[in-house]
Amino acid sequence: MKSMRLLAEGKPLVLTSVEIPSLTPHSAIVKVAAAGVCHTDIHLVSGAYDLGEGRKLSSTGGGSLLPLTPGHEIAGRVEDLGGEAMSSGFKKGDEVIVYPWIGCGRCRKCKSGKENLCEGASTFLGFGRDGGYAE
Ligand SMILES: [Zn+2]
Ligand SMILES: [Zn+2]
Numbered sequence: 348m349k350s351m352r353l354l355a356e357g358k359p360l361v362l363t364s365v366e367i368p369s370l371t372p373h374s375a376i377v378k379v380a381a382a383g384v385c386h387t388d389i390h391l392v393s394g395a396y397d398l399g400e401g402r403k404l405s406s407t408g409g410g411s412l413l414p415l416t417p418g419h420e421i422a423g424r425v426e427d428l429g430g431e432a433m434s435s436g437f438k439k440g441d442e443v444i445v446y447p448w449i450g451c452g453r454c455r456k457c458k459s460g461k462e463n464l465c466e467g468a469s470t471f472l473g474f475g476r477d478g479g480y481a482e
Contacts, residue, residue, distance in 0.1 A: 350416045350481035356394030356407055360417070360480065368477070372431040377445055382479035383420030391417050391474065412475065419472050421445035421479030445479065447472040 348367050351360040370376055390396045394410075395403040407413055425441045437443065448471045450462030457465050472478040 348482040350477070352414045352416050352480075353392055353407070354414045356410055356413070357392070360392070363414075365416070365477075365481065370427055370429050372429040374429050375425050375432050375435075375437060375443075376427040377421070377423040377443060378426045379421055379423040379479050379482055380442075381422045382418040385420055387419070388417045388473065391415075406474075415474075416477035416479075416481050417473045418479030418481070419447040419474065421447065421472065423479075445472065447478070449476065 348365060350363050350365045352363045352365070354361050354363075368374075368376065387396075391406045394405065394407055396406050398404055407415070422442070422444050425437055425439050425443055427439065428435070428437060446462075448463040448465070448469065450457035450465035450469045451467030452458075452462075454466040456462070457467070462469065463471075470476055473480075
């Protein structure tokens with residue numbers, strides 16, 4: 348599938364061909380219809396978040412997270428569902444907005460449905476994992 352990837356900090360995204368992600372039992376494949384460009388994506392591409400007063404925080408782990416497909420504001424249509432995801436209430440063809448946070452699934456916050464506040468090893472689409480600037 349086509350994907351706009353960040354290959355190097357501060358450089359334009361590059362149109363690249365990548366494998367379609369593998370379907371796992373608890374996941375879904377979504378055909379992307381649109382993906383927003385957030386200010387966070389701009390910081391990601393530049394290589395650092397501006398914390399003010401001259402302080403910066405690396406947005407790419409000093410480049411160790413690259414190459415990466417940005418995009419965490421994703422809308423699309425469900426193409427396929429893993430076996431365990433069939434009971435989620437979603438079905439093929441549903442129009443969806445993708446929840447980008449991926450928590451550890453074990454901590455107190457994850458168990459209360461707040462993966463965005465995960466206290467463990469968390470990531471989210473478009474940062475630690477490939478995001479929505481793709482088909
Ligand atoms: Zn955003
Ligand atoms: Zn967690």
